[in-house]
Amino acid sequence: MMPELRYAFAPMEGVTGKILRELHAAYFPGVDRYCMPFMTPTDVHKLTDRQLRALDPGPLGIDRLLPQVLTRSAEDFLWFASAIAGLGYREVNLNLGCPSGTVVSKGRGAGMLRDPDALDRFLDQIFRASPIAVSVKTRIGLEEPAEFGPILQVLARYPIRELTVHPRTRREMYTGGVHLDAFAEAVRVISVPLCYNGNLFSPESVFLLRERFPSVSSVMIGRGLLADPALVTRCRGGERSRETLISFHNALCAAYLERLHPNQGALPKLKEIWAMLSLLFADDGSWKRMRKCKTWPEFYPLTQQLLYTGTLLPEADFSRQNQSDAIPRPNPETNA
Numbered sequence: 001m002m003p004e005l006r007y008a009f010a011p012m013e014g015v016t017g018k019i020l021r022e023l024h025a026a027y028f029p030g031v032d033r034y035c036m037p038f039m040t041p042t043d044v045h046k047l048t049d050r051q052l053r054a055l056d057p058g059p060l061g062i063d064r065l066l067p068q069v070l071t072r073s074a075e076d077f078l079w080f081a082s083a084i085a086g087l088g089y090r091e092v093n094l095n096l097g098c099p100s101g102t103v104v105s106k107g108r109g110a111g112m113l114r115d116p117d118a119l120d121r122f123l124d125q126i127f128r129a130s131p132i133a134v135s136v137k138t139r140i141g142l143e144e145p146a147e148f149g150p151i152l153q154v155l156a157r158y159p160i161r162e163l164t165v166h167p168r169t170r171r172e173m174y175t176g177g178v179h180l181d182a183f184a185e186a187v188r189v190i191s192v193p194l195c196y197n198g199n200l201f202s203p204e205s206v207f208l209l210r211e212r213f214p215s216v217s218s219v220m221i222g223r224g225l226l227a228d229p230a231l232v233t234r235c236r237g238g239e240r241s242r243e244t245l246i247s248f249h250n251a252l253c254a255a256y257l258e259r260l261h262p263n264q265g266a267l268p269k270l271k272e273i274w275a276m277l278s279l280l281f282a283d284d285g286s287w288k289r290m291r292k293c294k295t296w297p298e299f300y301p302l303t304q305q306l307l308y309t310g311t312l313l314p315e316a317d318f319s320r321q322n323q324s325d326a327i328p329r330p331n332p333e334t335n336a
């Protein structure tokens with residue numbers, strides 16, 4: 001019998017902060033683990049107050065959270081791993097996928113895929129000394145899918161707790177199709193547990209993936225869960241209800257407004273969410289109006305109108321996704 005598939009909420013810097021993670025888990029059961037947006041170690045090797053707040057496990061508990069680190073320095077990685085081990089964490093995730101220009105130009109994130117030998121030396125150092133388990137989230141290369149072979153050969157040498165593969169190159173950012181053939185290569189070469197990530201937007205897409213790759217132990221979902229917060233609940237046989245969606249959304253608004261400036265803090269966050277959530281409703285022009293709003297009092301009534309009266313679609317319509325609506329920003333310090 002196939003082991004039960006595990007579900008992870010993908011890290012999305014600036015979006016899936018503590019507030020969203022905890023409210024999502026409260027309203028939509030089914031996600032096993034919430035991967036935190038990347039943190040960059042500080043020069044002084046001290047967790048910032050903001051990082052400490054994000055790392056506070058709160059109601060989710062430590063085992064449902066996975067902190068992620070973005071660095072090319074083995075020393076900084078090991079410091080970060082020890083620091084979070086001191087907080088009780090038993091696993092740290094290494095980011096080999098961030099495509100942002102400022103990150104890649106510093107040789108971090110997807111920039112680490114440029115030189116497989118350097119990656120090998122880095123992994124050797126961290127796997128020798130990490131006080132906790134190390135998992136990895138990777139893309140398949142910088143420019144071409146053909147780069148993945150040598151990268152996989154390196155990754156296959158290490159006892160990675162779980163390898164998450166987003167089968168796109170850095171150049172592809174989050175657009176276009178995913179390279180399932182590259183993921184199939186990972187399935188052939190890698191013997192540690194594998195997690196698939198990318199373009200899972202409906203329960204059917206998850207089931208089809210499972211059918212093609214029955215040995216995959218987990219899937220990680222990002223935009224699909226922003227567009228339909230009940231996606232994993234539904235994959236597990238539950239249902240989506242408008243009432244729960246409204247309660248979740250309005251609790252999120254209240255929590256952001258309590259901590260952030262309405263126009264400069266809460267509004268941009270809600271716009272990132274609505275860039276996806278609007279895809280769950282038949283297009284009546286609401287999102288176009290929402291994205292133009294400059295103030296919270298203009299924006300909020302539009303959300304309520306769509307939530308209460310909009311036509312809910314059976315699945316989020318990603319064919320309408322405007323690629324410029326959600327792009328990862330390099331600033332890691334926005335984990336509200």
Ligand SMILES: Cc1cc2nc3c(=O)[nH]c(=O)nc-3n(C[C@H](O)[C@H](O)[C@H](O)COP(=O)(O)O)c2cc1C
Pocket residue numbers: 010011012013014015036037038068095097098137166174197198199200220221222223224326327328329
């Ligand atoms: C706005 C945004 C922020 C992201 N931040 C991170 C991050 O901090 N760490 C990371 O590993 N991936 C990050 N990603 C990538 C996602 O975790 C995920 O790999 C990507 O969205 C593809 O999965 P999906 O098709 O399910 O959305 C980010 C993506 C977006 C769109």
